[in-house]
Amino acid sequence: MEILQYALRKLLAGLPLILGVTLVSFALMVYFGPDMTYQLLGKNPTPEQILEVRQQLGYDQPFLQRYLVFLGEIVTFDFGVASTGEPVATLLAKTIPVSLILILPGFILGHVVGLLLALAAAYWRGSWPDKLIMAVAVIGMSVSFLIVIIGFQIVLSSSDGLDLFPVRGWNASSLGNYLSYVTVPTLATMFVALGYDTRFYRSVIVEEMTRDHVRTSRAFGLPESRILLRNILKNCLIPFITRVMFSIPQVAIGGALLIESYFGIPGIGKATYEAIVTGDQPVLKAVVSLTAILFVLVVVLNDILYRVVDPRVTLK
Amino acid sequence: MTKDLSQPVLKVRDLTVEFATEDGVIRAVDSVSFDVQPNETLGLVGESGCGKTVTGLAMLRLIPMPPGRIASGSIELDGRDLVPLPDRDLEDLRGRALSMIFQEPMTALNPVFTIGNQMTDVLCRHRDLTRRQARPVAAELLAKVGIPEPANRLDDYPHQLSGGMRQRVMIAMALSCNPRLLIADEPTTALDVTTQAQVLEQFRALQAEFRMAVILVTHDLGVVAETCQRALVMYCGSIVESGATAELFSRPRHPYTAGLLASIPRLRSERLPELPVIPGRVPDLLNLPAGCRFADRCPRVQERCRAERPVLTGRDSGVACHYPL
Numbered sequence: 001m002e003i004l005q006y007a008l009r010k011l012l013a014g015l016p017l018i019l020g021v022t023l024v025s026f027a028l029m030v031y032f033g034p035d036m037t038y039q040l041l042g043k044n045p046t047p048e049q050i051l052e053v054r055q056q057l058g059y060d061q062p063f064l065q066r067y068l069v070f071l072g073e074i075v076t077f078d079f080g081v082a083s084t085g086e087p088v089a090t091l092l093a094k095t096i097p098v099s100l101i102l103i104l105p106g107f108i109l110g111h112v113v114g115l116l117l118a119l120a121a122a123y124w125r126g127s128w129p130d131k132l133i134m135a136v137a138v139i140g141m142s143v144s145f146l147i148v149i150i151g152f153q154i155v156l157s158s159s160d161g162l163d164l165f166p167v168r169g170w171n172a173s174s175l176g177n178y179l180s181y182v183t184v185p186t187l188a189t190m191f192v193a194l195g196y197d198t199r200f201y202r203s204v205i206v207e208e209m210t211r212d213h214v215r216t217s218r219a220f221g222l223p224e225s226r227i228l229l230r231n232i233l234k235n236c237l238i239p240f241i242t243r244v245m246f247s248i249p250q251v252a253i254g255g256a257l258l259i260e261s262y263f264g265i266p267g268i269g270k271a272t273y274e275a276i277v278t279g280d281q282p283v284l285k286a287v288v289s290l291t292a293i294l295f296v297l298v299v300v301l302n303d304i305l306y307r308v309v310d311p312r313v314t315l316k
Numbered sequence: 317m318t319k320d321l322s323q324p325v326l327k328v329r330d331l332t333v334e335f336a337t338e339d340g341v342i343r344a345v346d347s348v349s350f351d352v353q354p355n356e357t358l359g360l361v362g363e364s365g366c367g368k369t370v371t372g373l374a375m376l377r378l379i380p381m382p383p384g385r386i387a388s389g390s391i392e393l394d395g396r397d398l399v400p401l402p403d404r405d406l407e408d409l410r411g412r413a414l415s416m417i418f419q420e421p422m423t424a425l426n427p428v429f430t431i432g433n434q435m436t437d438v439l440c441r442h443r444d445l446t447r448r449q450a451r452p453v454a455a456e457l458l459a460k461v462g463i464p465e466p467a468n469r470l471d472d473y474p475h476q477l478s479g480g481m482r483q484r485v486m487i488a489m490a491l492s493c494n495p496r497l498l499i500a501d502e503p504t505t506a507l508d509v510t511t512q513a514q515v516l517e518q519f520r521a522l523q524a525e526f527r528m529a530v531i532l533v534t535h536d537l538g539v540v541a542e543t544c545q546r547a548l549v550m551y552c553g554s555i556v557e558s559g560a561t562a563e564l565f566s567r568p569r570h571p572y573t574a575g576l577l578a579s580i581p582r583l584r585s586e587r588l589p590e591l592p593v594i595p596g597r598v599p600d601l602l603n604l605p606a607g608c609r610f611a612d613r614c615p616r617v618q619e620r621c622r623a624e625r626p627v628l629t630g631r632d633s634g635v636a637c638h639y640p641l
């Protein structure tokens with residue numbers, strides 16, 4: 001129960017952060033975002049027409065007022081209508097699940113496989129399995145995302161290669177379809193993240209291996225494998241959790257945007273990309289505010305998980 | 317297995333431990349030989365950096381490798397050499413026949429597991445107990461080392477205990493499988509004076525009860541005088557003098573030992589925070605002089621000392637000096 005109270009307190013403490021983040025992103029949108037006025041007007045508009053459109057868009061209101069309206073939109077989850085005529089909320093409800101099932105497998109597998117490789121490298125540190133794994137990781141890190149995607153497409157999807165999977169597009173109507181469309185994007189995301197994740201996990205584990213408590217465990221005859229998988233790993237959880245949590249916003253924004261637009265998958269990333277290109281402000285506002293909230297949730301959840309895994313973190 | 321009380325528990329011969337550093341190989345322990353008899357407490361004294369901890373760690377083959385390695389020598393526990401022993405057999409001995417208490421009570425325990433969890437780990441590893449059976453045994457051990465409310469402490473994490481309490485937990489863990497030999501590396505140095513006295517008192521009582529041999533590493537000559545039957549004085553990785561404590565203290569032969577003793581305060585109760593200061597600096601392990609390593613600081617130094625390195629005259633009682641007192 002203590003932990004629930006703690007979680008609640010952390011969430012409340014996250015509110016000002018949400019205010020701050022949304023305020024900054026709103027200011028950026030207002031001052032640097034696209035001005036919709038001229039898109040909505042014909043050629044050679046009269047000053048009266050301009051004034052009218054600006055009024056409709058709310059551009060004539062003072063900044064603070066506009067920000068409050070924006071907050072209202074966030075709270076009611078009503079971001080208005082996209083330039084396609086579709087309500088933004090509907091658009092989000094349609095695209096976010098697609099992105100989730102697209103990104104999640106690669107995200108989870110990337111971290112799990114990265115951790116397993118790191119454990120193997122740390123266990124055999126200094127000898128050949130370690131060197132091999134780390135060499136492959138460096139190679140993985142040095143190849144650009146686009147080349148990885150194209151490479152996988154050629155090998156797995158093209159008629160010159162194995163021709164196993166569709167090149168582009170999306171269909172999740174059945175499990176079979178879903179698997180055939182999700183495989184290549186998953187492999188590509190995994191491949192790109194794997195090098196970085198493996199190196200990160202290995203360095204945390206190897207650092208922890210030098211701690212006094214590890215020497216104590218050895219001095220009492222505990223087997224090396226148990227020391228690694230239990231005593232060391234539990235001490236690594238805080239940096240691990242931080243890593244995983246803070247890669248969420250990055251994957252949600254960067255990863256989804258690139259993969260979806262490249263593979264032509266109708267997720268939130270592609271919708272965002274199109275909104276940026278066409279200057280679709282209601283969609284952009286929704287994406288920006290949701291990202292801000294996601295970020296704050298990540299921070300809060302991170303704090304809560306710290307408390308769960310480390311007894312030294314107090315509940316205050 | 318019955319143990320022969322006339323044979324030494326531990327026989328160390330020509331033990332050399334080296335570390336590969338960026339600037340070159342340093343020899344932290346240089347051809348050290350000594351015996352530990354059953355039920356005896358052997359003191360190991362010397363200034364900071366002289367190789368006491370490395371010697372202790374080597375007994376359990378706990379030297380971090382790399383950069384370290386046991387370059388040569390043998391370490392025989394009850395007649396069995398530990399140096400070439402397969403890892404698996406060694407793991408079996410660690411914590412059971414051979415235990416070690418570390419210098420740093422604050423970091424030696426795992427911060428994310430409870431005391432009970434860590435003690436049970438050791439008990440289950442070496443004694444035929446289930447975790448459920450091990451818990452009361454752990455509580456009993458905590459009571460033995462003078463921890464109040466031991467059953468409740470089992471659920472505490474290390475950070476909830478004071479340094480003194482943590483060191484007691486370490487002692488309890490080290491004793492939990494009735495070791496033949498306990499290596500206690502400055503078990504009280506990190507503690508405040510009152511706690512030091514209490515822990516040492518407890519320690520002596522336990523040693524009598526558990527009837528084990530102990531290597532007590534310390535820089536406190538007062539502790540050596542009160543606790544140890546014999547002592548080794550280390551300097552720059554080598555033993556410069558060894559002998560029965562009474563002998564060593566009343567008639568030191570090595571100028572270094574004499575220097576250490578001369579600077580002890582007269583009041584016995586006054587514990588020293590550091591080893592008494594002898595003028596001059598310890599030579600750099602990377603640039604050791606060819607002759608006697610104490611030459612630069614020695615009041616009795618002669619020409620021969622700089623040219624020729626003195627060797628220890630005897631293992632159980634001896635001195636490494638050309639012109640002993």
Ligand SMILES: Nc1ncnc2c1ncn2[C@@H]1O[C@H](COP(=O)(O)OP(=O)(O)OP(=O)(O)O)[C@@H](O)[C@H]1O
Pocket residue numbers: 335336337344362363364365366367368369370371380383384419535601
């Ligand atoms: N991991 C290591 N890498 C390199 N050198 C080391 C390592 N561990 C110990 N040494 C060196 O070995 C020498 C002896 O160190 P040791 O810790 O045994 O000293 P000590 O006598 O225990 O000193 P103290 O009283 O400060 O505990 C030191 O010069 C130290 O620099």
Ligand code: SF4
Pocket residue numbers: 570571572608609610611612614615616617618621626636637638639640
């Ligand atoms: S050998 Fe010489 S320098 Fe070394 S301790 Fe003896 S007298 Fe001093």
Ligand SMILES: [Mg+2]
Pocket residue numbers: 368369370419501
């Ligand atoms: Mg030491």
